Amino acid sequence: MSAKKEKKPKSKLRNWTETLVWSLAIALVLRYxxxxxxxxxxxxxxxxxxxxxxxxxxxITYRFRDPKPGEIVIFKYPMNPSKDxxxxxxxxxxxxxxxxxxxxxxxxxxxxxxPSVKYSDPQVLSPVLSARDNFGPLTLPxxxxxxxxxxxxxxxxxxxxxxxxxxxxIAKPMFxxxxxxxxxxxxxxxxxxxxxxxxxxxxxxxxxxxRIRFTRITRIIH
Numbered sequence: 001m002s003a004k005k006e007k008k009p010k011s012k013l014r015n016w017t018e019t020l021v022w023s024l025a026i027a028l029v030l031r032y033x034x035x036x037x038x039x040x041x042x043x044x045x046x047x048x049x050x051x052x053x054x055x056x057x058x059x060i061t062y063r064f065r066d067p068k069p070g071e072i073v074i075f076k077y078p079m080n081p082s083k084d085x086x087x088x089x090x091x092x093x094x095x096x097x098x099x100x101x102x103x104x105x106x107x108x109x110x111x112x113x114x115p116s117v118k119y120s121d122p123q124v125l126s127p128v129l130s131a132r133d134n135f136g137p138l139t140l141p142x143x144x145x146x147x148x149x150x151x152x153x154x155x156x157x158x159x160x161x162x163x164x165x166x167x168x169x170i171a172k173p174m175f176x177x178x179x180x181x182x183x184x185x186x187x188x189x190x191x192x193x194x195x196x197x198x199x200x201x202x203x204x205x206x207x208x209x210x211r212i213r214f215t216r217i218t219r220i221i222h
Contacts, residue, residue, distance in 0.1 A: 034059055035174075053178075053179045057074050069089055075147075078168055094140065095146075099134055099159070101124050101134065
């Protein structure tokens with residue numbers, strides 16, 4: 001009988017390549033089905049979420065149930081699905097929502113504002129001028145949701161582009177894992193870009209301790 005050929009040991013390069021491929025595959029699966037990181041670029045959810053907050057969101061809960069009024073949702077912006085938005089769910093299908101002089105009503109009752117909701121403009125706009133402060137009434141069809149930003153006077157939300165369809169909802173925020181305060185004095189990104197890169201990098205390193213919002217790190221989002 002002929003001796004069986006011994007398996008040739010894998011090279012270090014092949015082992016490294018396989019490990020990298022599997023790691024990337026697992027990371028992509030987790031990102032698509034389980035958890036994803038997001039950065040807050042605007043102030044529409046102040047003071048719940050601030051510009052420069054980095055948060056983790058899970059993608060499991062809303063695969064099995066609909067958002068409830070009061071919960072925060074991450075979704076594809078219906079007018080441009082390549083962008084992700086984050087807002088608070090105010091009403092769901094079958095409910096009637098209207099806004100009277102900045103006060104939100106759902107099924108005829110005032111909707112309680114979370115402590116972090118803010119109104120930065122004391123002026124009440126006429127419905128002829130804007131839907132910001134006076135809206136509706138609107139009864140939501142099944143499978144649609146009315147969402148608002150917590151910064152009620154500075155948010156582009158369902159008052160302006162209509163109810164959110166279920167198919168656009170992708171994740172539920174969990175907690176803030178890092179928070180980086182914007183710096184208006186930081187160097188601008190401009191040509192020559194290689195020089196700008198080093199300027200910005202050096203600036204960020206020097207100002208690192210004063211820009212990190214340590215008190216926001218690990219904060220639960222609700």
